[in-house]
Amino acid sequence: DVVMTQSPLSLPVTLGQPASISCRSSQSPVYSDGNTYLSWFQQRPGQSPRRLIYKVSNRDSGVPDRFSGSGSGTDFTLKISRVEAEDVGVYYCMQGTHWPWTFGQGTKVEIK
Amino acid sequence: EVHLVESGGGLVQPGGSLRLSCAASGFTLSSYWMHWVRQAPGKGLVWVSRINGDGSSISYADSVKGRFTISRDNAKNTLYLQMNSLRAEDTAVYYCATEDHWAPEHWGQGTLVTVSS
Numbered sequence: 001d002v003v004m005t006q007s008p009l010s011l012p013v014t015l016g017q018p019a020s021i022s023c024r025s026s027q028s029p030v031y032s033d034g035n036t037y038l039s040w041f042q043q044r045p046g047q048s049p050r051r052l053i054y055k056v057s058n059r060d061s062g063v064p065d066r067f068s069g070s071g072s073g074t075d076f077t078l079k080i081s082r083v084e085a086e087d088v089g090v091y092y093c094m095q096g097t098h099w100p101w102t103f104g105q106g107t108k109v110e111i112k
Numbered sequence: 113e114v115h116l117v118e119s120g121g122g123l124v125q126p127g128g129s130l131r132l133s134c135a136a137s138g139f140t141l142s143s144y145w146m147h148w149v150r151q152a153p154g155k156g157l158v159w160v161s162r163i164n165g166d167g168s169s170i171s172y173a174d175s176v177k178g179r180f181t182i183s184r185d186n187a188k189n190t191l192y193l194q195m196n197s198l199r200a201e202d203t204a205v206y207y208c209a210t211e212d213h214w215a216p217e218h219w220g221q222g223t224l225v226t227v228s229s
Contacts (some may be wrong), residue, residue, distance in 0.1 A: 092157055
């Protein structure tokens with residue numbers, strides 16, 4: 001199975017400051033159709049996961065533009081330009097190119 | 113608006129069975145691949161199983177293959193997960209989810225399955 005490795009696993013941030021989460025894939029998630037099926041999810045405390053980003057950099061409907069995704073090859077990044085209190089939770093990357101789908105371990109974002 | 117509601121979770125003894133349901137509304141279920149993803153208490157997300165729109169293509173994680181069966185009734189707008197020979201390590205919140213762009217898009221609220229004697 002493809003291993004997704006996130007860092008850091010814990011990210012204390014100051015309100016209004018930027019935050020960045022890294023995700024590395026053990027195999028390239030580029031598919032033969034040219035697309036890279038790498039997604040990001042947010043899970044707030046006590047809630048179900050919510051998809052934020054699909055295909056590396058495409059924001060889902062309703063996702064604030066302070067969230068952005070980037071990367072290529074095997075290295076990907078989720079950035080929050082200015083952290084707000086509602087951004088507290090655990091963030092997961094996931095590859096959907098190779099079966100089975102696999103998720104990263106999760107990065108816990110908390111306010112300092 | 114897409115709405116997914118899981119049910120059927122509960123406490124079951126090792127070796128027992130449960131059937132989870134996922135009631136869908138706000139969209140045409142038959143048009144979507146559907147998935148089950150689980151999350152053990154305090155742990156991360158793990159993909160469990162998938163089924164295509166008409167039920168003709170199905171996949172399972174190795175950890176549940178031969179024990180779990182995914183199915184769907186598009187007329188009833190419902191997805192199912194039959195879980196047999198349950199083990200302690202199957203204890204988790206089970207989410208159903210729609211697929212879009214090769215990733216889960218819409219998620220239900222989850223149903224907790226606890227396997228314990």
